[in-house]
Amino acid sequence: MQKIGILGAGAWGTALAFTAREAGRDVQIWALEQDVADALSQGRGNPAFLPGIDLPAMPASSDLSDLAGSDAILSVVPVQHARRVFTDLSPHVAAGTPIVLCSKGIEQSSLSLMTDVLHETIPQAVPAVLSGPSFAADVARGLPTAVTLACADQALGDTLMQAIGRPTFRPYWSNDLIGAEVGGAVKNVLAIACGVVEGMKLGKSAHAAIIARGFAEMTRLAVALGGQAQTLSGLCGLGDLVLTCSSVQSRNMSFGKALGEGQSAEAILAERNSVTEGVATAPALIALAEREGVSMPICEAVDDTLSNRMSLDEAIRDLLSRPFTQETS
Numbered sequence: 270m271q272k273i274g275i276l277g278a279g280a281w282g283t284a285l286a287f288t289a290r291e292a293g294r295d296v297q298i299w300a301l302e303q304d305v306a307d308a309l310s311q312g313r314g315n316p317a318f319l320p321g322i323d324l325p326a327m328p329a330s331s332d333l334s335d336l337a338g339s340d341a342i343l344s345v346v347p348v349q350h351a352r353r354v355f356t357d358l359s360p361h362v363a364a365g366t367p368i369v370l371c372s373k374g375i376e377q378s379s380l381s382l383m384t385d386v387l388h389e390t391i392p393q394a395v396p397a398v399l400s401g402p403s404f405a406a407d408v409a410r411g412l413p414t415a416v417t418l419a420c421a422d423q424a425l426g427d428t429l430m431q432a433i434g435r436p437t438f439r440p441y442w443s444n445d446l447i448g449a450e451v452g453g454a455v456k457n458v459l460a461i462a463c464g465v466v467e468g469m470k471l472g473k474s475a476h477a478a479i480i481a482r483g484f485a486e487m488t489r490l491a492v493a494l495g496g497q498a499q500t501l502s503g504l505c506g507l508g509d510l511v512l513t514c515s516s517v518q519s520r521n522m523s524f525g526k527a528l529g530e531g532q533s534a535e536a537i538l539a540e541r542n543s544v545t546e547g548v549a550t551a552p553a554l555i556a557l558a559e560r561e562g563v564s565m566p567i568c569e570a571v572d573d574t575l576s577n578r579m580s581l582d583e584a585i586r587d588l589l590s591r592p593f594t595q596e597t598s
């Protein structure tokens with residue numbers, strides 16, 4: 270497995286291209302924006318989405334057909350745009366090509382996870398999921414990182430880990446794609462809640478309570494959808510929840526913090542060219558949880574405030590008024 274296609278050249282696609290290149294692979298990047306493709310291929314890094322990080326020149330274009338012939342493709346397109354890009358990519362994907370889904374979220378229009386979107390648009394691909402605690406800037410600087418790499422077939426998992434892993438980028442194989450996807454999608458919504466706690470100065474105890482009770486929400490949903498609880502205890506669940514809820518380096522956490530400090534969601538998003546996946550995923554997550562009969566009160570509070578059904582104060586009051594119950598329920 271030598272030629273790795275990278276679908277999407279935001280911060281994470283760029284960082285993954287860099288680490289795959291450092292692992293000895295030939296990378297070919299697809300960028301939506303021609304100027305991003307030009308900067309990457311001319312060795313000027315990615316000033317639009319990953320500013321301040323020097324990178325070697327990497328082949329990049331805005332032509333999806335340049336990904337034809339890839340031995341594997343890492344998909345790093347924001348979730349709400351993935352269906353359209355996959356549809357356009359499909360004619361260039363050979364049967365049996367592994368597509369590793371690296372985006373984190375749930376599609377609003379269908380309540381689908383990315384594996385379902387992939388199956389509907391590129392059915393000839395073999396799905397895999399890469400998810401875990403990994404800030405793009407850390408990976409692009411070569412700092413040590415570990416992630417979950419989920420796919421059904423262990424032999425393929427081994428091949429993919431050998432292809433993109435290196436001492437400072439350490440994939441761990443799992444056979445639980447659903448668990449890996451749910452972990453990545455839900456942690457972004459919970460990070461918004463943790464950011465609100467920080468912005469409103471509700472204290473580190475509340476922060477820890479959100480992480481632990483949020484972890485219970487994430488695990489319940491994953492199990493209801495057919496995932497394994499154990500997967501959520503790993504890098505793609507608890508690991509990523511802890512990272513994303515710990516640092517305003519996270520777009521979701523910093524978004525929540527700004528909300529908690531009194532800014533409007535519209536104003537915060539208007540200042541960014543980067544994606545804050547938890548904002549788009551929150552309503553889809555709550556609709557999915559309702560469909561599955563899963564209780565997710567913290568995520569629901571985030572959705573209620575982002576949809577302007579409640580103020581932050583009302584959502585917090587509601588959460589604090591819930592009946593006392595046993596911890597494992």
Ligand SMILES: NC(=O)C1=CN([C@@H]2O[C@H](COP(=O)(O)OP(=O)(O)OC[C@H]3O[C@@H](n4cnc5c(N)ncnc54)[C@H](O)[C@@H]3O)[C@@H](O)[C@H]2O)C=CC1
Pocket residue numbers: 277278279280281282283300301302318319345346347348350354371372373374403404405406542543544545546
């Ligand atoms: N940045 C990070 O540290 C990490 C990000 N991720 C996930 O990777 C995914 C991509 O995020 P980033 O690389 O951070 O993006 P980013 O926020 O750096 O850049 C935004 C991306 O959205 C793309 N985009 C905007 N409009 C589009 C459209 N209409 N069609 C297709 N693409 C469009 C841009 O081309 C750009 O690649 C997200 O799901 C995110 O949750 C996962 C792990 C780490």
Ligand SMILES: O=C(CO)COP(=O)(O)O
Pocket residue numbers: 373401402403404405457460509512513518519520521522544545546
């Ligand atoms: O997924 C991430 C780290 O694992 C990045 O989180 P943000 O999208 O919140 O920055």
